[in-house]
Amino acid sequence: MADGLRFSRRLRRTPFTASAERAGVSEFSVVNHMLLPKSYGRSVEEDYWHLREHVQIWDVACQRQVQVQGPDAAWLVQWMTPRDISRAKAGDCLYVPITDETGGMVNDPVLLKLAEDRFWLSAADSDLLLFAKGLALGRGLEVAIDEPDVSPLAIQGPKAEPLLADLFGPHIRDIGFFKFDWIDFSGTRQLIARSGYSMQGGFEIYLDGGQLGGDLWDAVWHAGQAFEIAPGCPNLIDRIEGGLLSYGSEITRENTPLEFGLEKFCNLDVDVDCLGREALQRAANAGIPRQVRGILFDGDPCPTCAEPWPVRVGALQVGQITSAIWSPRLKRNVGLSLIARSFWDAGQSVAVHCIDGTTRNGEVSDLPFA
C-alpha cells in the first residue's frame, strides 16, 4: 500500500539516498524528517526470505544521533531514562526507554556510550534532541546537545559477519551483541556496532562524515557480491514475527515502558534521579492494565495497517492492532496489539476488525511469535 510522496528539502536525503536510488529504491517512509527506503521493487516476502538467508544493506541514516556531552551529560541521560546506566562502559550500546514525568514514552533509542561524558542517543521517530535540549536549558545543565553528521548504515542477515570481516578485518567477529568497536575506512575511524532492527543478526556502521556515504555503500556492495547482498530495509514480517516494536506505531507518549514488557530496562528499585521513576513505580504497583501481545489471525493476507484496527472479545474492545502483515512462515496473519489484562493470555480468542471491512478470527500469542 503506497501512494506518491512529494519530495522537498524538509524531507532530508541521507548520505546514502543517491546509492539507494541507483539500487532501485521505489518507496520511502519518513523518520526524523529524513527519507527511509522501504522498498526496492521486490515484495516484503521476497525480502524476508532473502534477509533470513543472505545479507542486506540498509540506509537507516534516519536513526539520527542526539549527541550529549559535557560534565552533566551522564546525569541528563540518566534523568531521561528509568534504565540504570551507571554501570555502562564505553563501547556499550543500551536500549533505553525515554519517558516524561508521567512515564509516557518520548522515544526508545539505543544509547551508545562513547566516553564518561559523551553519549549518542540513536533516536526513533521523535525529536528527542528538542526534549533533551529543553530539559538541559530548563535545568541549567552544563551540557552540549547537537546532531552530529553521523548516519547509520545497517548490514543485516546471517552473512553480515563474514562480509564485514572480509572488508574490515576479523576483529569485527569479536564484537559482542550490543557492543561497539572501531574500523578504519578510507583513512577515517568509524564506529561499528553489533546491532540492528532485525532478528537475523548483523551490524550497524555509524558513518561519521556524510561525504563518505557513497564510498561506504559501494565498498560494502562490492564486498557483498560474494555473499548475494541485496539492498533492503527494515522488514515488516521479520519485525512483527520477532516482536520488535516501532515508536509511533506501537509505542506513543500515551504508553509506559511497562506496557511493552520493558521492565528489565526500568530499574525502578535503583535510587537515581529519573523523570519518570515515581510515575512508573506507581504504575507498577497498581498493576499494568494492558501489555503488548502478538495476534495470529485468519483470512487472506491482510492489507497495510495504517490506522489501528479494533481487537474485540464479544462486544468489548480489548486492544487494537497497530502493525500487521501476512507471515509466509506461519501461514497466518500476524499483528501487534496492546491487550487488556484480562484477555492477554496466549490462546485467548479474539476478533480482528480489519480496515478492509472483514472480521477475522484470531488468538493472542506470546512474543516473539513461535
Add this chain to the structure above:
Amino acid sequence: MADGLRFSRRLRRTPFTASAERAGVSEFSVVNHMLLPKSYGRSVEEDYWHLREHVQIWDVACQRQVQVQGPDAAWLVQWMTPRDISRAKAGDCLYVPITDETGGMVNDPVLLKLAEDRFWLSAADSDLLLFAKGLALGRGLEVAIDEPDVSPLAIQGPKAEPLLADLFGPHIRDIGFFKFDWIDFSGTRQLIARSGYSMQGGFEIYLDGGQLGGDLWDAVWHAGQAFEIAPGCPNLIDRIEGGLLSYGSEITRENTPLEFGLEKFCNLDVDVDCLGREALQRAANAGIPRQVRGILFDGDPCPTCAEPWPVRVGALQVGQITSAIWSPRLKRNVGLSLIARSFWDAGQSVAVHCIDGTTRNGEVSDLPFA
C-alpha cells in the same frame, strides 16, 4: 517529482484523510508525523490559477496544536519566543519564532491566545511539544502541555469568505487578519481564524473533535459547489512567489529569525525572560551575515528542489536555494535562498547550480517577488 510512500500507523492519518482520498488525493508529504495531501492529480500550476481565482479546501491537520495551560503558561510561551506577547489578547493569532539559547529556530508556529493562561502553538514540522515539555520539566513550571484533538482545515482563496459566510453566518466577515472567533458546527463550538499558508486570503477552522472531520469536510464541500471549490494543498508557486518560508526547507536550527527578515517579531529591546534574547541581541549588533532573498533564474522549468542547490557569484558560493519552481506568472524560475550580505542586493547576478546538472543565470530579488 514523487516516489512511493509506504504507509504505517506511525505516519498518522488525519480526521480528513478519508475525505481527501475520496476527493482523489494522489501524493502526500509528512509533517509532524502526519499525512499532508500534496496533490490531487492536477499540476501545481493548475492548482495555482484555481487558488488565485476560486476557493480550495486543504487538509492541514498536520499543523498540530501544542496546548500550554496553567499559571506559568504565559511565562513559558514568552520564554520560548523573542516576540513580545504581553499585549496579546484572547482572540489574537501571532506568528512567533521559537528559538533556543543560541537564537537558532526550533519552530515557527502561529500562537493562538485562548485565555490569559491557555495557548495553542500551531506547530510547523518539529516536535515543539517535546521542547516545551522539556523546558517546563527542567524548570519545574506549573503548566500542562499536551496535544489536543484539534485539526486545522484551511479554506483558502478569494471566495473563502463568501463561502464561509453562507455556511456559518455573516459574522465571519468581521474577523480581522490573524484574529479568531467562533462558529457553531453540528452542535459544537469551533474556532475559526483568518489565516492560512497562502497569499490568496482565507480561513482556518481548528476542528476540535476528530470524529467530526468527515462532516466538516462535506459541509464545506457542499457549500463550496456554488464557488467552484476544489481540493487543494499549500501551493508551491504561491508560497515561493509570496516569500512564505517553510520550517525544515528554508528555516533550520542553524538559522536565527534575523536571517529571515523576522526582526519585527523579535522585540529585542523589551526586557522579558526569553531564551534566545541575548544571542539575538549579539547577532543583531554584530550584523547578520546572510538573509533570505528571492532568486529569479533562467532556463526550462526547474526540477524539484529536494536538496540545496549552490548559488554562486564567480567561484564563490554565496547561498543555496532550498525551494524552487517555475512561475507561470513571472515566466521564470523562482527560488528562495539565504544570501551572503555582500551579494544580497536586488539585481545581483548569480549562477544557480541546479540538481539536473545545468548552471543557470539568475539574479537576486526582494521578497515577495513583484
